[in-house]
Amino acid sequence: MKYQTKRKALILLADGTIFYGKAVGDKEGTAFGEVCFNTGMTGYQEIFTDPSYFGQLMVATNAHIGNYGANDEETESDTVKIAGLICKNFSYNYSRPNADSSLQEFLDKSKLFSISDVDTRALVSYIRDHGAMNAVISTDVDNIDKLKADLAKVPSMEGLELASKVSTSEPYYYGDKNARYKIAALDIGIKKNILRNLAKRDAYIKVFPYNASYADLKAWEPDGYFISNGPGDPEPLKEAIETAKNIIADDNPLFGICLGHQVIALANGVSTYKMYNGHRGINHPVLNLETGKGEITSQNHGFAINREETEANENLIITHTHLNDKTVAGIRVKDKKVFSVQYHPEASPGPHDADYLFDQFFDLISANVNKTAVV
Structure with a gap:
């Protein structure tokens, strides 16, 4: 027409x-x-x-x-x-x-x-x-x-909690219930392609609402935990931050993407801030500081974590950096099975340079499961 x-x-x-x-x-x-x-x-x-x-x-x-x-x-x-x-x-x-x-x-x-x-x-x-x-x-x-x-009456995105507007209201399942691994995913705005990437690596996922407690997630006895992407300012997400703190304290495998990355940073005492423009596109260059390899990534975020505070935090290691403005694009928690990135390895749409991060997550899960089995 x-x-x-x-x-x-x-x-x-x-x-x-x-x-x-x-x-x-x-x-x-x-x-x-x-x-x-x-x-x-x-x-x-x-x-x-x-x-x-x-x-x-x-x-x-x-x-x-x-x-x-x-x-x-x-x-x-x-x-x-x-x-x-x-x-x-x-x-x-x-x-x-x-x-x-x-x-x-x-x-x-x-x-x-x-x-x-x-x-x-x-x-x-x-x-x-x-x-x-x-x-x-x-x-x-x-x-x-x-x-x-x-x-003039429309509230600023800064300080605005929006995860509750897009999160599931009730837990639901995704994938094959007979899969090898069980993943508890905290939905603060999860994309379907993230669930597809988890499921195709032999995982059965239970997706929980944005305000679910660690006790809620843990009761399902998952092998690993995931915190999703989502909209709005991360700092008002007090329940999600507390859940992340408890997951980390129990030394469980944990992977966070985008807003989930910011929640993990906040759980470790690193503040976030609203960016001047944000990163939204499918051609953002990122350097993996641990391998020296460059990645072309899909990004969509208007907030970022404080780099100076991250560098000064004894519990965190910066693993990835954005090559355009040097913002923190990835972190890892020292001596824990926890990492996160400020971009989308599931890249829908976009390139698949960072697809390996899902494999990295499942390597942590597999090692943890095997260790537990031996003990």
């Missing part, structure tokens, strides 16, 4: 700056959130359904969005999680034979408001210069004063 006329729309940033565009699908609408951008050239459906993007207005830097449609198998959660979409060219038609629908039809199911025909190069350049901030996208172009007033 191709629309001959397009309704006028705008992007109003918190500092009062305005960019103009047109409503996708000629729909009226308004959406609020923190504006951010992703530099990936593909994988838009996975990005839109990634729980880590909850509450954010996504600017797609690729010039064409929707050109290969949507496939029901290429989702990272059950629904679209972004607050709104901003793009240059939105393709109502698609050319991929195995697509199940157009992207427009897919987004309509989640009632997502989107705008196109935006000068995304100028918008991204502005965000890079002035930092991530709240914004509103709307077709109410003649009522800017009201939009400004409503936007």
Whole structure:
């Protein structure tokens, strides 16, 4: 379907700056959130359904969005999680034979408001210069004063707890119950492809809500523990931080990704901070300091852990660093079976350079299981 006329729309940033565009699908609408951008050239459906993007207005830097449609198998959660979409060219038609629908039809199911025909190069350049901030996208172009007033009421991402908005409300299972290993996963915004990567390594996973206690997880008698990615500020996640502390104290195998990485750092007394722009894309360069090898990684985070505090912490070792800005991209807890990374080794979308981290996790689990069996 191709629309001959397009309704006028705008992007109003918190500092009062305005960019103009047109409503996708000629729909009226308004959406609020923190504006951010992703530099990936593909994988838009996975990005839109990634729980880590909850509450954010996504600017797609690729010039064409929707050109290969949507496939029901290429989702990272059950629904679209972004607050709104901003793009240059939105393709109502698609050319991929195995697509199940157009992207427009897919987004309509989640009632997502989107705008196109935006000068995304100028918008991204502005965000890079002035930092991530709240914004509103709307077709109410003649009522800017009201939009400004409503936007001023939107809370900052800093200090905002969002894991409870995307986490499961009840525990559930994933994988083959006859698998060799049992993994207890704390869901603070988990992606489906993380579960796939755990399951294909002969694991049966029980996924717990964001506020589950260590006692809850331990009662299942798992062989290893996992803390997932997710949205928002990590510091308000007091239950998850306490759970991580107890897992570490009991010397259990523990792996954390993205928000889980930040929770593990906080459990070790290292603070986090909101980044000026954040890292969102599938081409971020990371150096593995333990092997000397470089990795091209998929990243999606607006917070990071304090490097100076990490370096000064006697219990932590920095294992990976981001080559663009030297932020901490990975840590390991000394004399413990615990490590985490600030990027996505499951890379959906993205490269698979860091896939080995899942194998590293299962090596720790296997060694621990064998050690316990001998004892």
